[in-house]
Amino acid sequence: MLQDSRRSSVLSGKSDELGEGWRSPITRRVFLVSSAVLAGTMMTSASASPQGTETMYGLISKVDVVSGQRDALVSILLEGVAGMPGCLSYVVANDPENPDAIWITEVWDSQASHDASLSLPSVQDAIAQGGPMIAGFSERIVTAPVGGHGLTS
Amino acid sequence: MLQDSRRSSVLSGKSDELGEGWRSPITRRVFLVSSAVLAGTMMTSASASPQGTETMYGLISKVDVVSGQRDALVSILLEGVAGMPGCLSYVVANDPENPDAIWITEVWDSQASHDASLSLPSVQDAIAQGGPMIAGFSERIVTAPVGGHGLTS
Numbered sequence: 001m002l003q004d005s006r007r008s009s010v011l012s013g014k015s016d017e018l019g020e021g022w023r024s025p026i027t028r029r030v031f032l033v034s035s036a037v038l039a040g041t042m043m044t045s046a047s048a049s050p051q052g053t054e055t056m057y058g059l060i061s062k063v064d065v066v067s068g069q070r071d072a073l074v075s076i077l078l079e080g081v082a083g084m085p086g087c088l089s090y091v092v093a094n095d096p097e098n099p100d101a102i103w104i105t106e107v108w109d110s111q112a113s114h115d116a117s118l119s120l121p122s123v124q125d126a127i128a129q130g131g132p133m134i135a136g137f138s139e140r141i142v143t144a145p146v147g148g149h150g151l152t153s
Numbered sequence: 154m155l156q157d158s159r160r161s162s163v164l165s166g167k168s169d170e171l172g173e174g175w176r177s178p179i180t181r182r183v184f185l186v187s188s189a190v191l192a193g194t195m196m197t198s199a200s201a202s203p204q205g206t207e208t209m210y211g212l213i214s215k216v217d218v219v220s221g222q223r224d225a226l227v228s229i230l231l232e233g234v235a236g237m238p239g240c241l242s243y244v245v246a247n248d249p250e251n252p253d254a255i256w257i258t259e260v261w262d263s264q265a266s267h268d269a270s271l272s273l274p275s276v277q278d279a280i281a282q283g284g285p286m287i288a289g290f291s292e293r294i295v296t297a298p299v300g301g302h303g304l305t306s
């Protein structure tokens with residue numbers, strides 16, 4: 001059920017934006033994946049719609065974790081994503097059937113807020129710490145949230 | 154990526170609990186699916202763990218909607234699921250790539266709360282109204298939420 005087009009849009013970042021230290025394809029891929037997890041950023045995302053017409057932006061991700069590192073990664077995620085502007089919901093869950101997988105569900109007030117979160121210092125710290133614990137993505141689904149309970153800024 | 158074991162556990166309800174009016178397999182299936190969506194109930198769910206040791210309970214569902222009925226179903230869902238005891242998050246989202254699909258992400262303080270929600274009058278009303286608009290499930294994933302932002306009772 002994995003949509004390859006969605007996954008590939010996450011993994012195909014602009015390498016020239018990554019700065020120093022991303023010398024191997026594997027390292028670069030981990031960075032891109034972890035950036036997307038931690039900041040919820042689509043590297044190929046379009047610019048936001050005009051002010052006042054923005055819709056909420058959602059992500060549902062299944063992250064494959066390096067074996068034995070799940071608890072550590074979850075802790076880093078929960079610390080790193082607090083207080084992100086425009087983040088209405090960010091829930092980290094263990095997969096009950098796979099000890100090396102987590103699910104992350106996110107709701108943002110706009111795609112622009114979600115994209116901007118990548119540059120937050122707390123997110124940058126989380127990327128640095130958590131990136132090596134991420135093996136890859138199994139699912140990456142973009143949604144357009146409409147409403148519900150538990151959406152708080 | 155669909156886990157058949159998870160899906161079948163949703164669809165295999167106890168038909169003798171359904172009362173009157175569920176005469177055809179299709180109708181029964183729609184009821185079971187819509188019950189699961191609206192109340193987040195697994196018909197085959199086990200009883201809750203001992204008090205004080207319960208963990209949060211999460212669901213990620215992709216619902217296939219009868220063509221043209223998505224907005225109507227979303228409205229019913231958003232009205233029907235307000236104020237459910239133990240519900241920490243319940244977000245309804247459109248699928249940007251499929252006009253006949255929605256995603257529902259849920260977090261409950263326990264599986265027991267989630268199971269109990271099925272009997273709420275508001276949820277019963279939503280089942281009655283929204284059930285015929287639901288064509289089926291494409292995804293049904295159980296998670297064990299650990300924490301995050303936007304979990305509110």
